[in-house]
Amino acid sequence: MQKSLHIDPAKCTGCLQCEMACSYEHTGVINPSKSRIKVFNFEHEGRKVPYTCTQCADAWCMNACPVEAIVIDAATGAKVVKEATCVGCKVCTIACPFGTVNYMADVGKVQKCDLCAGDPKCVSACPTGAITYVDADWTGLDRMRAWAARTNTAAVAA
């Protein structure tokens, strides 16, 4: 079964444990500035929103890459940057409509979420369940369940 990151912004408190876990996994340093998941704080609305790559099936970044440095991880479906191949041309960062591929000036390559080979560290680091890793075909399951719970209430009342 392929899985997918699922984000529920209503549960996010803005603690940045996900950014720490992500950066440590990929760089060996606790460094949110290198995180591939980013929490945005909309101060005046009281909303905090974690955001990262959704792993498009037909991925703009992959299609745009002139050197085929972005490949599909068959096991997870993640679009993964092969650093050895990447030439740092940044075309993928322009092609991605969501901004989730970014250039790292210090190494001259791009980086994006690779789903940590199927064990996303942001998920295990999140203390509130705002980020989960669920069946890719059923990302709507929780929402469906919530709405389902509101139907046929007559049976409960009876």
Place this chain on the structure above:
Amino acid sequence: MGWNRKVLRVNLTAGTCNPEPLNMAWANDYLGSRGLASKYLVEEIDPKVDPLSPDNKMIMATGPLTGTMASTGGRYTVVTKGALTNAIACSNSGGYFGAEMKFAGWDMIIFEGRSPKPVYLYLENDKAELRDAGHLWGKTCWETEETIKASHQDPLIRVSSIGAAGENAVLFACIVNDLHRAAGRSGVGAVMGSKNLKAVAIRGTQGVSGIKDFPAFLAATNAAKKVLADNAVTGQGLPKYGTQVLMNVINEMGALPTRNHRDVQFEDAGKISAEAMHEKRPTDGKPHLVTNAACFGCTIACGRISKIDETHFSVKNSPKYWGANGGLEYEAAWALGAANGVGDLEALQYANLLCNEHGMDPISFGATVGAAMELYDLGIISREQIGVDARFGSAEALCKLVEMTAHGEGFGKELGMGSARLCARYGRPELSMSVKSQEFPAYDSRGIQGMGLTYATSNRGACHLRSYTVASEVLGIPVKTDPLVTEGKAELVKAFQDATGVFDAAGICVFTSFAWTLADVQPQIQAACEGDWSMEKLNEVGERIWNMERQFNLAAGFTAADDDLPPRLKTEPAKTGPAKGLVNGIDKMKPEYYKVRGWNADGVPEKATLERLGL
């Protein structure tokens, strides 16, 4: 190692920024943050220095766990000689600023001297520059943060700044970071203002790379996070209700200081409580509380994000306050509310917003208003002098006075001196509810006896965050003690004071101690830091920090006579509630405490105590 081993020394007089290695021998004795920065301060300044003179220094410091996965590991402290207290000051703040300092590669920043003109420090990793702040002077903390981010075209910069209060030497001015977190107490913002330092702006992209044993660190931090999640206070109460969960609890106990401590229970406590923040308002059908929020790395998330009622008289013509913003914590809700007899939640939120916006400590501000209201009630100051009908309970007066104090207008200038100087000025010094000129926080020591000793002996003036015996006396953490008796409180206060020093020095939040003991913190420090960090050593570090701070205050001129409570708490019994008829037994507890501390009858550490601690 949890440290970056790097200190930035900023000489504001000369306009220089120079790196220097962290003194690792001191780090081994004082751990970090509060402990280590205080060691630097006591080594570098004359204890008798005028806090607002260029000879005072101000240190912003992180701990070894700041900027790591350790839950709540985002704290930083501001250590200096306090403008309000003339004692050693250490104010602690969360938000994201502290972690950013660590990510930029620094453990602490030492500010010395005074800049000839307003400046701000811009730190981008190793690059440190003092920049002109002429265009920022006069701006609020919120405008300052926004302006700096815009001018650098970098929304990821973290900013700590002072507002008008710090610029104008309001003695309880604080330093605000990330819009609504603050190094709040003892007037550290006034010290920053006296140095013509408007803000510190940091962008750090280096991260924390030096954790000693990362697998062990992850195991330790994960185990400790589980303890927080499984605990009823840190796992459920604080996320849902925030510290405001205490309002009704403390009121029921008869320990909610009301109308400048005339009463110990507030008839409108329910209206300003956590529960009230969850209720839908009749005016707009929305609850006051929008959501909770966490500081960096915090898995508790006690922070409040609120929306004020747009139709409230205080803001109906000021849309800029209508958005979601930092909400009321228990201390602010008490100081702005019960301490003045004001039961209007929206008015308290307005006053709280102005305190954040202009950089004032809401505890000392609110309690000073309480003292002024009593002076007014007694006919000692008139309506003409104050410029408003300052009756106890007047939400209008509170809102007017917060504006006047923030802007330094009229009677606001007098309020900006704090309650001790205000009451002394009008010939009634005993009406200031303070110790070492710092106003009490939200617990009446007639109903929670240990807090009387906590306040009287706190090295930074009256404060609940130096030994929160409320945990034991009210909540039964780690063991339940009787709040109405003095027996055993000397030992309890010492134990809390020493342990709190370690939490502060590590760079974590003291709120974790609702669930964690030092035994939960120790494995995290041990895995992060080089060297041996046994329980025995950590206990000794805590005690060493306390005695070092004490030595500084004694050298600054404080004596045992300053370890005392205002006469009201010693002679006017609580009128209602479980503590009815009781006064605080400070005179009984104090000699016991000195003995437990290994101090002589004058409160001076014995030679053997100092030698044992290597002081």
